[in-house]
Amino acid sequence: MRRKLVLSAVFFSLCLLVSGQLIAQIPLKYGASREGKRTDAAMQRWRENRFGQFIHFGLYSLAGGHWNGKYVEGAAEWIKGNARISDEDYEALTRQFVLPEFDAREWARIAKEMGVKYSVITTKHHEGFCLWPSEYTDYDVSRTPFGRDLLKEYVDAYTQEGIDVYFYYSIIDWNHPDWRSRVETVEDSLAFFRYCDFMNKQITELMTRYPEVKGFWFDGTWDKSVVKFGKITWDIEQLMHRLNPGIICGSRLRVDEKGARHFDTNGKLMGDYEQGWERSLPEKAPQNDWECVMTIPENQWGYQADWRGHIKSATEIIEMLAAATSMNGNFVLNFGPKGDGSLREEEKQMARKVGKWMQLNGEAIYGCVQAPLKPQKWGYYTRHRDNGFVYMVVCYQPVSGMLKVVLPTGSVIENCVVLGKEGMELKPEKSTKNEFVIPAPEVKDGFPYVIRLKLKEGDSVGNYVAPKV
Ligand code: FHN
Numbered sequence: 001m002r003r004k005l006v007l008s009a010v011f012f013s014l015c016l017l018v019s020g021q022l023i024a025q026i027p028l029k030y031g032a033s034r035e036g037k038r039t040d041a042a043m044q045r046w047r048e049n050r051f052g053q054f055i056h057f058g059l060y061s062l063a064g065g066h067w068n069g070k071y072v073e074g075a076a077e078w079i080k081g082n083a084r085i086s087d088e089d090y091e092a093l094t095r096q097f098v099l100p101e102f103d104a105r106e107w108a109r110i111a112k113e114m115g116v117k118y119s120v121i122t123t124k125h126h127e128g129f130c131l132w133p134s135e136y137t138d139y140d141v142s143r144t145p146f147g148r149d150l151l152k153e154y155v156d157a158y159t160q161e162g163i164d165v166y167f168y169y170s171i172i173d174w175n176h177p178d179w180r181s182r183v184e185t186v187e188d189s190l191a192f193f194r195y196c197d198f199m200n201k202q203i204t205e206l207m208t209r210y211p212e213v214k215g216f217w218f219d220g221t222w223d224k225s226v227v228k229f230g231k232i233t234w235d236i237e238q239l240m241h242r243l244n245p246g247i248i249c250g251s252r253l254r255v256d257e258k259g260a261r262h263f264d265t266n267g268k269l270m271g272d273y274e275q276g277w278e279r280s281l282p283e284k285a286p287q288n289d290w291e292c293v294m295t296i297p298e299n300q301w302g303y304q305a306d307w308r309g310h311i312k313s314a315t316e317i318i319e320m321l322a323a324a325t326s327m328n329g330n331f332v333l334n335f336g337p338k339g340d341g342s343l344r345e346e347e348k349q350m351a352r353k354v355g356k357w358m359q360l361n362g363e364a365i366y367g368c369v370q371a372p373l374k375p376q377k378w379g380y381y382t383r384h385r386d387n388g389f390v391y392m393v394v395c396y397q398p399v400s401g402m403l404k405v406v407l408p409t410g411s412v413i414e415n416c417v418v419l420g421k422e423g424m425e426l427k428p429e430k431s432t433k434n435e436f437v438i439p440a441p442e443v444k445d446g447f448p449y450v451i452r453l454k455l456k457e458g459d460s461v462g463n464y465v466a467p468k469v
Pocket of ligand 1: 075077078219220278293301
């Protein structure tokens, strides 16, 4: 009987191995363009949000990028591997997980102040530690002195502030005994499929416990095991859509970055938007929906107490946000809260500065899309998808004192103001055929400023015709 069981287990796993490999290879397509973007309300909301926050928080936040008193090179959330910390020593961090300063309402208040419309939190990063009490593992908040459901507090606080919540979930799991980065033996494949079952259960658990979640941000799909059995990721996406048809899922769930390969069943390609723009912006507007995630230092996501190298200023962040909007993309800024649960001062400052700018100029970002006008060196054009305005986000003040604008033949600028100084109308002059010059207003605070153009009703910008405002 036992022999029979073993044989059928071997046979079963071989089938999985073969079918997984076949399925993983048959439907792959090459070429990134995606026909048919999602047009439903949930996806439209994602697009209009434009500005988001990322939160990396886990056991690594307690180490703060240092181990045994020494600075550890590399991204702080990878400290387990970078400092070669044993499982036992790393797990001991759970006993220090007290978070005396954690207040989800304060996180949410600061996010609101910054002007973000959505926030993505690491429910489980590569380390495997879960920020919610999961039925399927002991490696979670409930087994720490903190003991509370951190994720619920976060979801409630952000939802209360009107900020949409998204869950980051790492496919890689350094803690789970069944996780395999490669699958080479029958035992590996049995373990790996047990792990997949665990993931499906956790994703179902997350979606049922926190129905407010608007979407998932998957990460860690590059290992050989996942690439080999790529269909498991397609299954996850199907599962999520069964549980909530409106759920939004990033492209990194499929086993690639930047869109070269994907599963395609009945015309439905995996992922609702391109997620591969990590710490970089495209040079021109991608065809698909897309999102850029950005760190304030060069490459630190989790809390690193000692930030080194270039630290981006609020002006740089604002410029990237405007650039992303001008190419129909979303921009997400990362925060790595400290091990005591509080936000670091530099991030709070950033939130204040960017927030102040967004309060005045947010109308050039939220709900805005690409304005198909000839790019100019002073910055970025955006236009509201339906309110009839074109915006110029000026990041570089011209030495000539004149901002050049080239409009389609016959277009007329009816009205031209700097946001925040609406009483003071600027007077564009026609310089040559389709070219206008606008006298650049004086800038004192060193931040970009926004000029709002109202084109004559009926004027067309690309395929867009200015409606009556
Ligand atoms: O390895 C992770 C990294 O720690 C971080 O979470 C980023 C966020 O986009 N994603 C992975 C690297 O691509």
